[in-house]
Amino acid sequence: MESPLLRALSRKELDKALAHLSIGDARLEKIIQSVGACKIKRRRDPFQSLAEAIIYQQLAGSAADAIYGRFVKIYSGFPEPKQLLATNTAKLRACGLSARKIEYLKDLASHVSDGRLELKLLSSMSDDQVVEQLVQVKGIGRWTAEMFLIFCLGRPDVLPVGDLGLRKAMQQAYSLAELPLPAVMQNIALPWRPYRSVATWYLWKSLEKFKGIG
Numbered sequence: 451m452e453s454p455l456l457r458a459l460s461r462k463e464l465d466k467a468l469a470h471l472s473i474g475d476a477r478l479e480k481i482i483q484s485v486g487a488c489k490i491k492r493r494r495d496p497f498q499s500l501a502e503a504i505i506y507q508q509l510a511g512s513a514a515d516a517i518y519g520r521f522v523k524i525y526s527g528f529p530e531p532k533q534l535l536a537t538n539t540a541k542l543r544a545c546g547l548s549a550r551k552i553e554y555l556k557d558l559a560s561h562v563s564d565g566r567l568e569l570k571l572l573s574s575m576s577d578d579q580v581v582e583q584l585v586q587v588k589g590i591g592r593w594t595a596e597m598f599l600i601f602c603l604g605r606p607d608v609l610p611v612g613d614l615g616l617r618k619a620m621q622q623a624y625s626l627a628e629l630p631l632p633a634v635m636q637n638i639a640l641p642w643r644p645y646r647s648v649a650t651w652y653l654w655k656s657l658e659k660f661k662g663i664g
Contacts, residue, residue: 464488467606467645471652474641477623478649485655488648490601496569497562498528499602500584503594504554505547513546520545531559554589561587577605600647609646611635619653 468488472479493499505521506514524541525533535556542552561567567587572580577599584595596610610616611632620630620638630638642649 464648467648471642471645471649475649478642478652481623481652481656485652485659488651490651492604493602495528496572496598496602497531497558499598500558500587500590500594501528501534501555503597504551504558504589507551507589507594517546521547531562534559535563551589554587557588558590573603577608600650605647607644607646609635609639609642609650613650615654615657616650619657623653623656 468482472482493502502518505518509517521542522528524537524545529537539549539552542555543549547555558567562569567583572583575583580599580603581592581595584590584598585592593610593612596608596613599605599608600610614629617629617635620626620635621628624630624638626634639646639649
């Protein structure tokens, strides 16, 4: 599947981004060379992307996969917001979803159904405006909104300072004594602008490649 960054950035622009990152940060250059091409799977449907993020929150991959599989099986494909709102709570609980996650999912569906959250307009908003819109939904915090910016909207300059994986990758790549705080992360990432999403993806992949994490 084509990377959202390749949709937000042309091939020529992506090459420019990698050159920019490599010139500006020698440690990141080594990671880019080791990991190879930038390949991010795009989540095409905004509602599905946000609902999946809620389902997968604070769960191990295999457990979340099982719950997600049972959830989708209720419907013929992924549900529309109105379908989700009409689904009996007991049926959702039988999938393994907690009462809180059901509340979050229905709040998301409600926001979309009544127009408080207009998903079609998000692509025309700034990153900060998108975050401001999404965090109004129960269960969606800044981290989830930032993942949406990267993986659904394909925004090239997002730095999710609250992401544990990125913090671990930075600690490893820059030989830090402890997990970096947001101010340290912002400082390290200054040379990456305006391609911090691309750099973040490479740091995530560095954990997978060298630590078997992810």
